[in-house]
Amino acid sequence: MLLRLALSIKDKKLEAQIEKKLDEISDLQIRKFGRGNGVWQSMVRSCADIFLISDAIIPKPVESGLAVLNNLPEKPMTIVINAKDSSEDQAQLLAAGADAVLYSGISIVSLIEAMETILESRRQFNLMDRYDRKGRLKPSLNDFVSDSHQMQIFMEEVHQVVTSNSTLLILGETGVGKEHLARAIHAEGPRSNGPFIAVNTAGLPEQLLETELFGHEQGAFTGAIRARRGAFELAHGGTIFLDEIGDMPLHLQTKLLRVLQDYEIVTIGGEEPVWVDVRVIAATNKDLEMEIEQGRFRRDLFYRISVVSMTIPSLCRRREDIPALIRNFISYYRKRIGREVAGISDEAVSLMSRYDWPGNVRELMNVIERAMLLCRGHIITSENLPEGILNAGAGKISLLKSISANRNEFIEPYKIDESDFKTNCCEESSIKKEQFLSSQERADKNYLADNKSPMPENFLVDCSSWESKTLPEVTTDVLMQVEKRYINMVLKKSCGRVGKAAEMAGIHQRGLFNKMKQFGIRKEDFKN
Ligand SMILES: Nc1ncnc2c1ncn2[C@@H]1O[C@H](COP(=O)(O)OP(=O)(O)OP(=O)(O)O)[C@@H](O)[C@H]1O
Numbered sequence: 343m344l345l346r347l348a349l350s351i352k353d354k355k356l357e358a359q360i361e362k363k364l365d366e367i368s369d370l371q372i373r374k375f376g377r378g379n380g381v382w383q384s385m386v387r388s389c390a391d392i393f394l395i396s397d398a399i400i401p402k403p404v405e406s407g408l409a410v411l412n413n414l415p416e417k418p419m420t421i422v423i424n425a426k427d428s429s430e431d432q433a434q435l436l437a438a439g440a441d442a443v444l445y446s447g448i449s450i451v452s453l454i455e456a457m458e459t460i461l462e463s464r465r466q467f468n469l470m471d472r473y474d475r476k477g478r479l480k481p482s483l484n485d486f487v488s489d490s491h492q493m494q495i496f497m498e499e500v501h502q503v504v505t506s507n508s509t510l511l512i513l514g515e516t517g518v519g520k521e522h523l524a525r526a527i528h529a530e531g532p533r534s535n536g537p538f539i540a541v542n543t544a545g546l547p548e549q550l551l552e553t554e555l556f557g558h559e560q561g562a563f564t565g566a567i568r569a570r571r572g573a574f575e576l577a578h579g580g581t582i583f584l585d586e587i588g589d590m591p592l593h594l595q596t597k598l599l600r601v602l603q604d605y606e607i608v609t610i611g612g613e614e615p616v617w618v619d620v621r622v623i624a625a626t627n628k629d630l631e632m633e634i635e636q637g638r639f640r641r642d643l644f645y646r647i648s649v650v651s652m653t654i655p656s657l658c659r660r661r662e663d664i665p666a667l668i669r670n671f672i673s674y675y676r677k678r679i680g681r682e683v684a685g686i687s688d689e690a691v692s693l694m695s696r697y698d699w700p701g702n703v704r705e706l707m708n709v710i711e712r713a714m715l716l717c718r719g720h721i722i723t724s725e726n727l728p729e730g731i732l733n734a735g736a737g738k739i740s741l742l743k744s745i746s747a748n749r750n751e752f753i754e755p756y757k758i759d760e761s762d763f764k765t766n767c768c769e770e771s772s773i774k775k776e777q778f779l780s781s782q783e784r785a786d787k788n789y790l791a792d793n794k795s796p797m798p799e800n801f802l803v804d805c806s807s808w809e810s811k812t813l814p815e816v817t818t819d820v821l822m823q824v825e826k827r828y829i830n831m832v833l834k835k836s837c838g839r840v841g842k843a844a845e846m847a848g849i850h851q852r853g854l855f856n857k858m859k860q861f862g863i864r865k866e867d868f869k870n
Pocket residue numbers: 485486487514515516517518519520521522523585625626627703704707
């Protein structure tokens with residue numbers, strides 16, 4: 343973070359000397375306010391970390407003047423340069439709230455030494471303030487479980503860029519952990535002692551976003567009563583994370599491009615460019631190539647931010663990672679919510695391994711938290727999972743239940759063979775829906791398409807493809823066909839009234855809706 347120092351010393355010569363010396367400190371930004379009318383008001387609103395001021399600048403009574411500074415939200419430090427070498431004056435100023443009082447007659451070397459100590463203590467204050475307030479788990483690269491081949495390759499790439507300073511573009515679906523990864527890269531890289539500042543570029547109106555990124559001066563626009571620092575300034579010495587960069591307005595993209603060319607920012611209403619030392623990590627779940635084609639994203643900015651670009655694989659493309667992620671989240675929430683949950687049943691893990699996780703790791707995390715809150719015993723079971731997950735694996739789980747029940751391992755903590763659950767990724771499964779329908783499924787589909795009514799009740803299970811399948815696969819297929827046929831039957835009987843059909847089926851209406859969605863069954867096809 344850049345430290346802001348507001349400077350106003352009565353003795354011009356001394357001020358020039360101090361400025362010259364302090365100017366060499368790379369994380370310090372000096373703002374001179376002069377000595378005329380209105381100086382005090384401007385200084386108070388300058389959002390400074392440190393005030394270095396002559397006693398003569400402080401409005402009388404001194405106690406009230408210093409109290410104004412001490413009550414500012416940024417809790418600045420105040421160093422008063424006193425014209426008299428008087429211990430009485432010094433004591434009075436300290437009692438009034440000054441953090442340090444220095445006699446203007448001391449050598450410039452001693453004065454700068456004192457300032458350096460004060461600056462260091464301010465750096466520490468900023469650091470502690472940041473970590474204390476957030477107090478959250480520090481993300482680590484170890485969080486990115488890589489049991490899957492995709493993730494192993496991905497993490498190899500990540501390790502290569504951790505120590506570099508280059509701009510990084512992280513791509514991936516929502517909830518895959520783009521921000522988590524950016525935080526982990528920052529935490530494990532050479533900038534870990536500096537700040538990590540995240541800005542969501544999609545969440546704010548354009549003017550607010552501009553202020554958020556670059557800061558503004560007092561009076562820069564109506565309502566700018568005080569100056570405000572931007573994220574680039576706050577991120578000095580560390581990393582700025584620009585989330586949802588694909589949604590950034592074009593005008594700000596132009597401004598951002600300029601910043602990325604020379605790393606100089608100009609606050610809104612400001613004149614002097616300020617150099618910032620930041621690593622930029624950007625992220626988006628948008629297809630930037632497409633955005634460029636549609637004229638919504640600047641190609642030159644894309645080249646600038648994608649010096650290194652990496653895509654976090656979605657969870658459904660790396661199902662082998664799911665069991666280990668589940669374990670990690672159980673131990674995380676065990677500490678966080680204080681529930682004595684020891685593990686998870688095989689059945690629950692297998693159901694979760696089959697689900698497509700459109701919300702990715704974020705969704706998985708939420709499901710585990712919810713399950714731990716609902717769990718009555720020491721083991722999470724399928725009963726603690728949301729309906730969407732149960733329905734996604736409905737056909738398959740019946741089989742698993744019977745296998746597991748036979749092996750008497752149904753409610754034991756997780757120790758399932760993960761290779762059992764290496765299923766298709768969601769893209770493949772959606773292709774399968776279209777391309778790999780069994781002849782019976784195709785017949786059912788055609789029948790529905792032609793007749794817009796339920797399939798005949800005497801439909802038979804197609805066994806022509808059994809030879810190429812395992813018993814679990816066949817059982818799953820058959821169960822799904824039976825379910826489908828049953829749902830068609832109850833919907834036919836209820837003339838497409840889902841509530842009535844659910845009652846007949848003895849399941850919840852929402853559950854029936856989910857299954858209808860899964861099988862592509864429409865209630866309209868059953869209305870008279
Ligand atoms: N590998 C992981 N280990 C632990 N927690 C993770 C992991 N990946 C993601 N998370 C957690 O999941 C949640 C979502 O992650 P994050 O916000 O980083 O995703 P994102 O890809 O940036 O999402 P979005 O595109 O919606 O902004 C966060 O609470 C994050 O801490």
